Amino acid sequence: MYLLGNLKLTGNDRKMKQESQFAPPLPYLDVADPGFSIRSAAVAAAREASWVARTNYGLAVLRYDDVQKMLRHPKLRQGSYRWPALNDVTGDFARWWESMLLSQEGDNHARLRRMANPAFSPKLITSLAPKFTELANMLIDDFAPKGKCDFIAEFTEPYATGVICELLGLPFERWRELADIAGDMGLALGVTFKKDLPTIEAATQRLFSYVEDLVAFRRANPKDDFIGMLINANEDKSQLSDQELMDMIVLAIFGGIDTTRNQLGLAMSTFIEHPDQWALLAEKPELARAAVEEVMRVRPTVTWVTREATEDFTYNDTLIEKGTTLHLFSQSATSDPRVFEDPSFDITAERKPHFGFGGGTHHCLGHFIARGDMTEALKLLAQRVKNPRFDGEVEWLPDSGNTGAIRMPIAFDPA
Amino acid sequence: MKVHVNIDICLLHGQCVIAAPEIFSFDDNGDLVWVAEIDDSQVADAEAASDACPEQAIIIG
Ligand code: HEM
Numbered sequence: 001m002y003l004l005g006n007l008k009l010t011g012n013d014r015k016m017k018q019e020s021q022f023a024p025p026l027p028y029l030d031v032a033d034p035g036f037s038i039r040s041a042a043v044a045a046a047r048e049a050s051w052v053a054r055t056n057y058g059l060a061v062l063r064y065d066d067v068q069k070m071l072r073h074p075k076l077r078q079g080s081y082r083w084p085a086l087n088d089v090t091g092d093f094a095r096w097w098e099s100m101l102l103s104q105e106g107d108n109h110a111r112l113r114r115m116a117n118p119a120f121s122p123k124l125i126t127s128l129a130p131k132f133t134e135l136a137n138m139l140i141d142d143f144a145p146k147g148k149c150d151f152i153a154e155f156t157e158p159y160a161t162g163v164i165c166e167l168l169g170l171p172f173e174r175w176r177e178l179a180d181i182a183g184d185m186g187l188a189l190g191v192t193f194k195k196d197l198p199t200i201e202a203a204t205q206r207l208f209s210y211v212e213d214l215v216a217f218r219r220a221n222p223k224d225d226f227i228g229m230l231i232n233a234n235e236d237k238s239q240l241s242d243q244e245l246m247d248m249i250v251l252a253i254f255g256g257i258d259t260t261r262n263q264l265g266l267a268m269s270t271f272i273e274h275p276d277q278w279a280l281l282a283e284k285p286e287l288a289r290a291a292v293e294e295v296m297r298v299r300p301t302v303t304w305v306t307r308e309a310t311e312d313f314t315y316n317d318t319l320i321e322k323g324t325t326l327h328l329f330s331q332s333a334t335s336d337p338r339v340f341e342d343p344s345f346d347i348t349a350e351r352k353p354h355f356g357f358g359g360g361t362h363h364c365l366g367h368f369i370a371r372g373d374m375t376e377a378l379k380l381l382a383q384r385v386k387n388p389r390f391d392g393e394v395e396w397l398p399d400s401g402n403t404g405a406i407r408m409p410i411a412f413d414p415a
Numbered sequence: 416m417k418v419h420v421n422i423d424i425c426l427l428h429g430q431c432v433i434a435a436p437e438i439f440s441f442d443d444n445g446d447l448v449w450v451a452e453i454d455d456s457q458v459a460d461a462e463a464a465s466d467a468c469p470e471q472a473i474i475i476g
């Protein structure tokens with residue numbers, strides 16, 4: 001048994017002896033290097049050497065079976081709840097971050113999740129498919145005659161935000177405002193969190209007052225839609241308080257925009273690299289749902305989810321100490337040759353599930369929405385945007401953490 | 416009414432356990448166990464669990 005996490009040696013002879021006898025040095029990945037890529041040869045080599053690597057921030061779990069087990073391991077909790085504290089930040093953003101669903105565990109998490117579930121039910125979401133199609137068509141109409149666009153600015157961003165407007169019952173025209181607020185709040189996830197705090201706090205306060213007005217309006221004008229379902233859950237305040245209701249709505253806005261924007265951008269770049277698959281999708285629109293799954297397998301925007309050990313435990317003969325941070329590498333797991341014999345991009349292949357929506361108790365609550373809106377978008381895009389190709393420099397976020405393109409000029413043949 | 420879980424596609428997320436703890440739980444081995452025969456008072460909970468299952472592995476009927 002060898003020691004991980006804080007890499008402290010405890011005075012246990014047997015452990016020490018085994019360490020010197022058996023423990024191969026664990027691979028090390030410098031994930032803080034701006035040039036680091038979760039798709040690099042270094043990650044693949046580490047995955048061959050071991051199920052786990054050491055990194056600047058703790059451990060990286062690399063193989064399919066281990067990521068799947070770790071996603072539901074009872075000794076692990078979601079790991080980013082301490083992010084504001086780690087950055088020595090307090091205030092409105094920190095208050096929200098630490099109280100919202102993703103940062104909660106156990107009974108409290110279960111209660112909040114139960115209260116939110118009805119709004120996210122597959123039945124409600126399926127009924128929105130025509131709205132998604134309408135929105136996608138409207139956006140494509142705007143740029144199609146040019147035969148080119150910035151796919152992020154002109155499609156994925158307004159589309160992802162437009163879907164959230166639809167859920168909230170807001171007119172599409174409000175999308176820019178919402179995207180800007182969410183963008184400013186998103187600065188909190190970056191390394192310049194503390195420096196950007198004034199912007200982040202202002203955006204948080206704006207979003208909360210926005211949501212407060214929305215809730216007041218919807219209480220006065222009830223309807224059984226997404227936001228109406230959340231408001232219904234708040235009738236019994238002991239189950240969902242006013243504050244918790246607003247925290248949940250803010251989370252749907254914060255968690256639903258950049259993820260969908262990035263994931264659809266990654267879909268386009270993947271298809272540009274596999275033109276035959278794009279042509280196939282145009283021919284067989286019924287493959288759109290499978291296409292979403294296959295894109296999320298090879299190019300998940302959420303390249304890892306974070307977990308923290310709540311007590312010491314042993315896994316694969318390895319002692320993981322309480323407090324250890326683990327990153328579960330989704331892209332590495334779903335290109336693991338142990339499970340995916342031919343991992344090349346193929347929207348017709350039968351695949352084991354990917355981890356692009358995480359898994360376990362924190363499995364993405366918005367996955368029916370995201371799957372539904374991305375399916376409708378890809379279906380239409382393949383019909384109307386033929387032979388897409390890059391048309392200038394694509395600007396990328398780092399290929400780690402939450403990744404994707406922020407600018408993607410493309411040219412295509414309108415159809 | 417009967418509750419059936421397609422274990423071949425179940426990924427043990429435990430969303431059903433959160434949605435309907437009286438019907439679904441994990442045993443000491445971490446395997447999913449559930450009440451296979453439910454009465455009318457439990458149908459709404461079972462349906463909530465079925466809706467919440469990310470893999471759509473739960474069939475009620
Ligand atoms: C392609 C789009 C999306 C991706 C890739 C994505 C990915 C994820 C992932 C990986 C997690 C788990 C995080 C963890 O375990 O640490 C998560 C959680 C969550 N997502 Fe999404 N998401 C997407 C869209 C959405 C949308 C549209 C919404 C809401 C409208 C949403 C709401 C949530 C919420 C509320 C959670 C927290 C669940 C919990 O802690 O129980 N997501 N998402």
Ligand code: SF4
Pocket residue numbers: 420424425426427428429430431432447467468469470471472473
């Ligand atoms: S929610 Fe679905 S996948 Fe998860 S444990 Fe329950 S039945 Fe299995």
